[in-house]
Amino acid sequence: MALFFNVTLQLLEGLLYTLLIFGVTLLVALPLGLLIAFGSKSKIKIISAITRAFVWVIRGTPLMLQIIFFLFLPTSFSNIMQSIGIPVDLALRGEVALLTMVCVAFSINYACYFSEIYRGGIQSVPQGQYEAAQVLGMTKSQTFSKVIFLQVVKRIVAPMSNEIITLVKDTALASVVIRLDLFTVAKGIVNTKAILWPIFYAGLFYLLINGLLTILLGKLEKKLGYFKV
Amino acid sequence: MAFFEVSNIKKSFGKTEVLKGIDFSLEKGSVLSIIGSSGSGKTTLLRCLNFLETPDVGTMSIDGKVIFDASKDKAMKEAEIRANRLHFGLVFQSFNLFPQYTAFDNITLAPLMRLTEQKLTKEEIKVKTEEIKAKAWELLEKVGLTDKADFYPCQLSGGQQQRVAIARALALSPDILCFDEPTSALDPELTGEVLRVIKSLKSSDSTMIVVTHEMEFAKNVSDEVIFMANGVIEEQGTPEELFENPKSPLTRAFLNKSLESF
Ligand SMILES: Nc1ncnc2c1ncn2[C@@H]1O[C@H](COP(=O)(O)OP(=O)(O)OP(=O)(O)O)[C@@H](O)[C@H]1O
Ligand SMILES: [Mg+2]
Numbered sequence: 389m390a391l392f393f394n395v396t397l398q399l400l401e402g403l404l405y406t407l408l409i410f411g412v413t414l415l416v417a418l419p420l421g422l423l424i425a426f427g428s429k430s431k432i433k434i435i436s437a438i439t440r441a442f443v444w445v446i447r448g449t450p451l452m453l454q455i456i457f458f459l460f461l462p463t464s465f466s467n468i469m470q471s472i473g474i475p476v477d478l479a480l481r482g483e484v485a486l487l488t489m490v491c492v493a494f495s496i497n498y499a500c501y502f503s504e505i506y507r508g509g510i511q512s513v514p515q516g517q518y519e520a521a522q523v524l525g526m527t528k529s530q531t532f533s534k535v536i537f538l539q540v541v542k543r544i545v546a547p548m549s550n551e552i553i554t555l556v557k558d559t560a561l562a563s564v565v566i567r568l569d570l571f572t573v574a575k576g577i578v579n580t581k582a583i584l585w586p587i588f589y590a591g592l593f594y595l596l597i598n599g600l601l602t603i604l605l606g607k608l609e610k611k612l613g614y615f616k617v
Numbered sequence: 618m619a620f621f622e623v624s625n626i627k628k629s630f631g632k633t634e635v636l637k638g639i640d641f642s643l644e645k646g647s648v649l650s651i652i653g654s655s656g657s658g659k660t661t662l663l664r665c666l667n668f669l670e671t672p673d674v675g676t677m678s679i680d681g682k683v684i685f686d687a688s689k690d691k692a693m694k695e696a697e698i699r700a701n702r703l704h705f706g707l708v709f710q711s712f713n714l715f716p717q718y719t720a721f722d723n724i725t726l727a728p729l730m731r732l733t734e735q736k737l738t739k740e741e742i743k744v745k746t747e748e749i750k751a752k753a754w755e756l757l758e759k760v761g762l763t764d765k766a767d768f769y770p771c772q773l774s775g776g777q778q779q780r781v782a783i784a785r786a787l788a789l790s791p792d793i794l795c796f797d798e799p800t801s802a803l804d805p806e807l808t809g810e811v812l813r814v815i816k817s818l819k820s821s822d823s824t825m826i827v828v829t830h831e832m833e834f835a836k837n838v839s840d841e842v843i844f845m846a847n848g849v850i851e852e853q854g855t856p857e858e859l860f861e862n863p864k865s866p867l868t869r870a871f872l873n874k875s876l877e878s879f
Contacts, residue, residue: 520713523667524727524789525703527695534726538717615716616771 395577395586402573403593406559409491409569410597413555416495421502428507446500451493452561458493459486459565483566490562498555505547509540513617542612549605553598570594618681620645620824621793626665626675628658635661636672637848643793643841646822650835650856653845654871659828662845663795666826668702679704679792706786706794710802712778714770720781721766724753724788731789749788756784759821760814776807780814787818794818796827812838832875836860844868 427439446454462478469476480486513536521531560571567576574590577583619642628636635658643649651659664670666677668685677685684701685693693701714723728749732742757763760780770778779799786794796815800808812834818825819838829835835842835856842859844852844867852865863869 514713516709516711516713517715519669520709520715521727522669523702523705523707524785525699526727526730527699530730534730535715542717615769617716 391581395589398573398577399570399586399590399593402568402570402590403597405487405562405566405568406556406570407597408487409494409559409562410556412491413494413498414552416491417498417502420495420499422506424499424503425506425510428503429510443500443503446497447504451497451558452564454497455490455493455561455564458489458496462489483568486566487568490565494555494558494562498551501551502548505544505551506540508547509544510536512543513539538612539617542615542617545605545609545612549602549609552605553601556594556597556601618678619643620680622676622678623666624676626662626672626677628661628665628670628672635848636665639675639850641843641850641853643824643826645824647840648819648825648827648838649841649843650839651826651828651843651845652830652832652835652871652875653843653851654874657845658848659845660797663707663797663826663828666793666795667705667707668698669707703789704792706789706791708779708782708786708794708796708799710798712770712775712782712802714778714782714785716770719767719769720762720773720777720784721753721757723770723781724756724785725749727785728752728788752788753784756787757781759787759817760784761810774807775803776810779803779811783811783814783818787823793824793826796825796829798828798830801830830875832860832872844871846871 424439424443428436428443430436430439459480462480466476466478480489517535517539518531521535526534559569562569563572563575567573570590570593574587577586621643623642624640626636626639627634639662641649651662653659661670665672672685672687674687675685676683676687684704714720715726718726729746732745732749737745754763754766757766760783762777762780762784765773765777765781768777770781773781779802783794783799799815800811803811808831812831815825815827815834816838827835827839837856839856842854842856843850844859844863844865846867852859852863852868859868860872863872
């Protein structure tokens with residue numbers, strides 16, 4: 389019983405870090421994804437080309453690779469600067485710095501996935517909606533914020549939900565860098581205590597979060613059910 | 618000089634010239650119907666008037682003031698276009714109501730947005746907001762939908778949606794209200810209610826341009842009828858002239874064909 393209690397405590401702590409990575413990523417990637425979507429639709433060719441290429445690279449490589457890349461970026465940058473005689477040292481030290489970089493990698497990765505969903509959502513709003521707003525003398529930003537945005541949200545709740553639930557599970561990838569998240573903690577216990585059940589116990593936690601998310605996102609979908617697009 | 622003057626409007630999409638020089642004028646308070654076969658450029662013309670398309674050539678003026686001149690306005694500022702397009706209202710074939718707003722909010726949205734752009738005191742904003750709301754009620758009354766104010770578009774029939782769309786367009790008090798086949802997306806039994814509303818606007822002195830396939834309506838309501846064919850105005854006249862005594866063989870053929878379909 390003491391073991392169970394102890395494992396639970398450790399897993400709860402891991403859950404906290406998992407939720408932290410999840411929360412920060414969501415908070416950053418949701419707006420950033422919209423920005424990237426605008427970028428890739430930009431009329432300025434160079435902006436849309438660069439944005440699209442960037443999204444293509446991020447979506448075409450494993451998240452784990454990107455985490456490692458972002459982790460070593462500051463170190464490599466510092467090394468290069470030092471080799472040409474500029475004394476900068478940005479190498480990451482300590483948990484907070486590592487965790488921050490992990491969040492950066494997750495945010496950028498997910499922003500790119502979200503951007504594609506936004507893009508699809510924006511494109512699926514009929515041209516007539518823009519034109520109706522236009523002939524009523526609304527500006528472009530008024531049109532987007534007051535007319536288009538909510539219709540986009542309604543159209544993308546379902547695909548977004550899938551990505552968000554994937555994100556919960558993807559937080560386990562943070563283990564390449566820091567050993568704090570739920571999955572890594574569970575794996576650690578399995579290794580040191582030579583027992584298997586904590587890993588399945590951790591699985592319950594994941595299910596719990598995703599169950600909650602499913603309910604919340606379902607509520608949002610229902611809330612937007614008052615209108616049809 | 619007439620209230621609204623359009624001269625030599627030309628518009629091409631790529632290599633296809635859709636409007637080949639359109640001239641007409643319109644007096645204040647009069648109703649102009651535009652008829653013509655599919656692809657003759659009626660929608661394109663309305664879209665040009667509403668600044669949804671930019672004509673390649675031509676000018677437009679309202680009340681003696683030039684609001685568009687293709688030779689100068691190629692790079693008209695966004696703000697200028699916005700100001701000029703408010704001379705016009707447009708009712709679309711497919712209504713295009715904003716689905717997330719009630720009938721009432723569809724009507725008040727644009728006027729309220731304009732309010733936020735003006736530098737006003739809190740007190741003035743309050744007064745003007747009340748005015749906008751009062752006007753919305755008036756307009757709902759006009760289109761016979763006061764009881765549907767809180768309904769969302771998906772809860773309204775096509776005919777009701779189109780009447781809300783008319784009220785929405787009127788909320789900004791345009792000088793000229795344009796309709797692009799306002800009833801052709803409707804079931805036949807719903808066209809009557811929309812046409813009646815448009816007819817009632819005539820008696821309240823609105824200036825209107827109506828693209829329509831409803832020949833009876835064009836005959837009864839308009840002061841002037843334009844028949845378009847292949848991007849030009851083939852014939853123009855009073856309903857009597859055009860319907861009873863068409864001069865162009867193209868007009869005659871078109872009218873015969875539309876009569877046959879009944
Ligand atoms: N954005 C566009 N790009 C290319 N061609 C266009 C565009 N808009 C219209 N056209 C062409 O212009 C011609 C006239 O179209 P328009 O919609 O003005 O006709 P219409 O008289 O309104 O026809 P209908 O009675 O079917 O509504 C058509 O041949 C159409 O294919
Ligand atoms: Mg048309």
